[in-house]
Amino acid sequence: MSRPVVAGVDGSPESLAAAEWAAREAVRRDLPLHLVHASDWAPDRAPSAAASAVRRHVGRGVLRKAEERIARTCPGVRLTDEHAEAPAAAALTNAAHNAELLVLGSRGLGGFTGFVVGSVARAVVARATRPVVLVEAGQRSEDEHLPDEDGNMSLLTPYRDVVLGLDLSDPCDEVIEFAFEAARLRGATLHAVHARDDASTVALAPGEPGIGEGPRHEEEWRAFLAAVLQNWRDKYPGVEVNETVVNGRATTHLVRAASGAGLLVVGRRVRETHLGPRTGPVTLNVIHHARCPVAVVAHD
Structure with missing residues (x-):
């Protein structure tokens, strides 16, 4: 079975650019695209049932937003998604194990805009055994081509x-x-x-x-x-x-x-x-x- 291209999404401009880049790469490689959104709860504080329901609702909205954007810009890609209720770095590292490659936003998935590469992305790069691609916000398909x-x-x-x-x-x-x-x-x-x-x-x-x-x-x-x-x-x-x-x-x-x-x-x-x-x-x-x-x- 083919490994998918996996993209981590959190609704930020960086992660949406990463999802689009991942969709184009999946088409180039004739592979499916799998989107992952992680609810980043602390492992020592398991969420309540009510909190889990809220997180699932928010996560579904994040995934839907990414899917709608990909449908407009890369309609030919085969698409699946996943909401992981787990710490983001752990969930994305785990997703990378079964991926052809993992694509992340280069300012991190937790909104740490003070860093060029956020703490989640740094942690995943340091741990993933499969290739990880980091993509900046604003990257478009035209940017891959010469003027x-x-x-x-x-x-x-x-x-x-x-x-x-x-x-x-x-x-x-x-x-x-x-x-x-x-x-x-x-x-x-x-x-x-x-x-x-x-x-x-x-x-x-x-x-x-x-x-x-x-x-x-x-x-x-x-x-x-x-x-x-x-x-x-x-x-x-x-x-x-x-x-x-x-x-x-x-x-x-x-x-x-x-x-x-x-x-x-x-x-x-x-x-x-x-x-x-x-x-x-x-x-x-x-x-x-x-x-x-x-x-x-x-x-x-």
């Missing part, structure tokens, strides 16, 4: 690039495959970016000197990036690939590359610390500052 010759937004122009942030010290197949598949579905160019610093070193084989030791040769890094991507080029021959190796902070260069992109894809290593699940600093900074939708792909 026309007159600089106007259009649905008739090619899709904007898919940008892949790639760490060559730990290139991950799940992250690379997600980016290539996203580019294939859109007929978009894939722009792979690796940012290195002066201290970075990658060994090509045991016992061999690593790239970055001694004089820094950018061509060596480019050749290594090309080698990492070659199998994926062979698997996705229709995807045009541009490769960039730059020196400096990864966050700065990825946010810059994403400024004109349709989607930015980054990875998150699945790891537990004494403080619980964590999101790496580059990925966390990128999802706070990138202005296009960001896909965070978990990997071992």
Whole structure:
């Protein structure tokens, strides 16, 4: 059975934009869309029967609002919904386990507008084992496409690039495959970016000197990036690939590359610390500052 695309909705502009983006992605992938609304009660205070009834009524209204908007903007999608009476982060993380990908509003699902990414979205990104896409309020279908010759937004122009942030010290197949598949579905160019610093070193084989030791040769890094991507080029021959190796902070260069992109894809290593699940600093900074939708792909 196919996994659905899942979107978390709470009625906010961010979550409605996320639901629309998720609907378009579901159509691109020929998958159903499943909407989830969570009543965010505290786990130490179970709601009364009356409170539960109110929450169900409110939740149904939130889901109906999202469904009506999707019906206007993406009528061909197969749609189901769910009201989960549980803490939002837990409910959405659980929904993500059975999803092809989970889509959330990038200012969070609890109305924490003081943060670029709210506490619920941050918690889900840190815990979900499936890809999570974060979408800003105001994102429209035209925003995924390049402007026309007159600089106007259009649905008739090619899709904007898919940008892949790639760490060559730990290139991950799940992250690379997600980016290539996203580019294939859109007929978009894939722009792979690796940012290195002066201290970075990658060994090509045991016992061999690593790239970055001694004089820094950018061509060596480019050749290594090309080698990492070659199998994926062979698997996705229709995807045009541009490769960039730059020196400096990864966050700065990825946010810059994403400024004109349709989607930015980054990875998150699945790891537990004494403080619980964590999101790496580059990925966390990128999802706070990138202005296009960001896909965070978990990997071992």
